[in-house]
Every structure is written in structure tokens, then in C-alpha cells.
Amino acid sequence: MDYFLAAVSIVISSILTNNVVLNQSIGMCPFLGVSKKTQSATGMGLAVTFVITIASCVCWIIYTFVLDPLSIGYLSTVAFILVIASLVQLLDIVLKKLSPALYGSLGVYLALITTNCAVLGTANSVISQGLDFFQTLLTGLSIGIGFTVALILMAGIREKQELYDVPKPFRGFPIALVTAGIMAMAFYGFSGLSFT
Numbered sequence: 001m002d003y004f005l006a007a008v009s010i011v012i013s014s015i016l017t018n019n020v021v022l023n024q025s026i027g028m029c030p031f032l033g034v035s036k037k038t039q040s041a042t043g044m045g046l047a048v049t050f051v052i053t054i055a056s057c058v059c060w061i062i063y064t065f066v067l068d069p070l071s072i073g074y075l076s077t078v079a080f081i082l083v084i085a086s087l088v089q090l091l092d093i094v095l096k097k098l099s100p101a102l103y104g105s106l107g108v109y110l111a112l113i114t115t116n117c118a119v120l121g122t123a124n125s126v127i128s129q130g131l132d133f134f135q136t137l138l139t140g141l142s143i144g145i146g147f148t149v150a151l152i153l154m155a156g157i158r159e160k161q162e163l164y165d166v167p168k169p170f171r172g173f174p175i176a177l178v179t180a181g182i183m184a185m186a187f188y189g190f191s192g193l194s195f196t
Helices: 002-017 028-033 038-067 073-098 100-106 117-128 133-161 173-192
Strands: none
Touching: 002 133, 002 173, 028 133, 028 173, 038 073, 038 100, 038 117, 038 133, 073 100, 073 117, 117 133, 133 173
8 A cells, every 4th residue: 555655656756746847947938948838748658658658667777777786876877878869869769760750849958958958867866766667667657748738738738829819028938938937836836745
């Protein structure tokens, strides 16, 4: 029962109370860059979720079975970056073949997943927290879902903002930052949720 409550706590925390974008301000570049249209935001969210989940698990395996036993844990950042870059290249190839429209709409932001600090931050976080493999998988998936939820909500709001007369100094990026700040305050309201 305690393990189940810990799993529920990981999911709720990663999606709502400790959202990687809105509470930790990690991964802001794709969050602000791709959140203009809901379709591209959904595609980017799914791509980031895939990369975070797989990268967290592969990095956990590499650290647990290679780096830690050989006492070369100091190489973890280099190893994790290589894993993330390889996964993004794989995703790039798959999207180019299977969904050229989505590939075109994501543009340069697909390559930016490699340098998205949310991906590397999640991989480092699961190691520093001492999570087991299932918890690592759940954490990566939940953080990716939280990123996707925030991205889709932001895209929906920004699409609505196109319909309204926003004062000239606030048009474009400034209103996006104000919106992100208001969303962060709204998500802060979830901070009291706890299952442990």
C-alpha cells in the first residue's frame, strides 16, 4: 500500500504540484516557442514525453549497472547527454518518415529537445532521489505528461489571445510571459495536494 501511495504521489507531484515548466521553470524554450498552436504543442508534448521517459529509464540503467559499479559516476552528465542526443536523433528520423507535417511544424524545436534542460534534469533527478526502475519510469512519464498539459493549456490560451485586442507593447512574447506567470500562480494552488 505504501508503494502504491508513493506511485500516486509521484504522478500527482510531477503533473500538478511540481510541474517541471510552471513550478520549476525548466524547459521554457520549447514551452514558449511551440505553444502558438495546439496541434504543434500536442506533438511537441508527446515528443518530449517520449524522450523524457525513455531517457530517464536508459540513464537509470546506465548509471545503476555501469557508472556506479565502476565508480565513474562523475561521467553521468556526459553519458546522459549522449543518450538524450541519440533518442532525439531517432525521434527526428521517425517523425520525418511518419509525420512530415508535424516534423515541419516543430521545426528547430525538435532539435532543441536535445538541450531541453527538463530532459537532463529528470534523468539527474531520478538518480539523485535514489528511485527504483519502476519509479523512474513513472516519474519520467508523469513529468512528460505534466509538460504536455502545460504546453497544451498555454497553446489554447495563446490561440484565444489571437482573437482579442492585446495592447501593442504586450503583443507576442511579452503576453506569453505574462500568461506563463499567471499559469504558474494557478498551478501553485495545487501545492497543498499530498498523498503521503
